Amino acid sequence: MLHWDETEFIGILEVIPEVISDEGGGPIYVFSVCKGGIELELSIFPFEEDVRFRLFRENQNHALLEYQILGCKFARYEIGKNDDSYLSFVSSNSVEVTVSVKPDIQVLISE
Numbered sequence: 001m002l003h004w005d006e007t008e009f010i011g012i013l014e015v016i017p018e019v020i021s022d023e024g025g026g027p028i029y030v031f032s033v034c035k036g037g038i039e040l041e042l043s044i045f046p047f048e049e050d051v052r053f054r055l056f057r058e059n060q061n062h063a064l065l066e067y068q069i070l071g072c073k074f075a076r077y078e079i080g081k082n083d084d085s086y087l088s089f090v091s092s093n094s095v096e097v098t099v100s101v102k103p104d105i106q107v108l109i110s111e
Helices: 006-013
Strands: 017-022 025-033 040-043 048-055 063-070 070-077 083-093 096-098 106-110
Touching: 006 025, 006 063, 006 070, 025 048, 048 070, 048 096, 063 083, 063 106
Parallel strands: none
Antiparallel strands: 017 025, 025 040, 040 048, 048 063, 070 083, 083 096, 096 106
């Protein structure tokens, strides 16, 4: 199971997730953040240990970016060198994705 803290995600993303059930009955936490004409949809599948990142232009259905970490080892809150806050996700094969929403939405993928 993915180790993460829902309260930290709410604090950084400043939204309450929509909680839906997957086909197996497990929860999926979907955080939707809109800023500057861009929408971030961050979906956490804790039992599957998966995380999906999708970026859209506001009011459009076609994703600008869609990336998924399968086998996410952990998700945690980080504070950077300039006191900027972000979420960090690390996969079992050491891919790291960082997400921040202040001042703008940023999704950085390091392979």
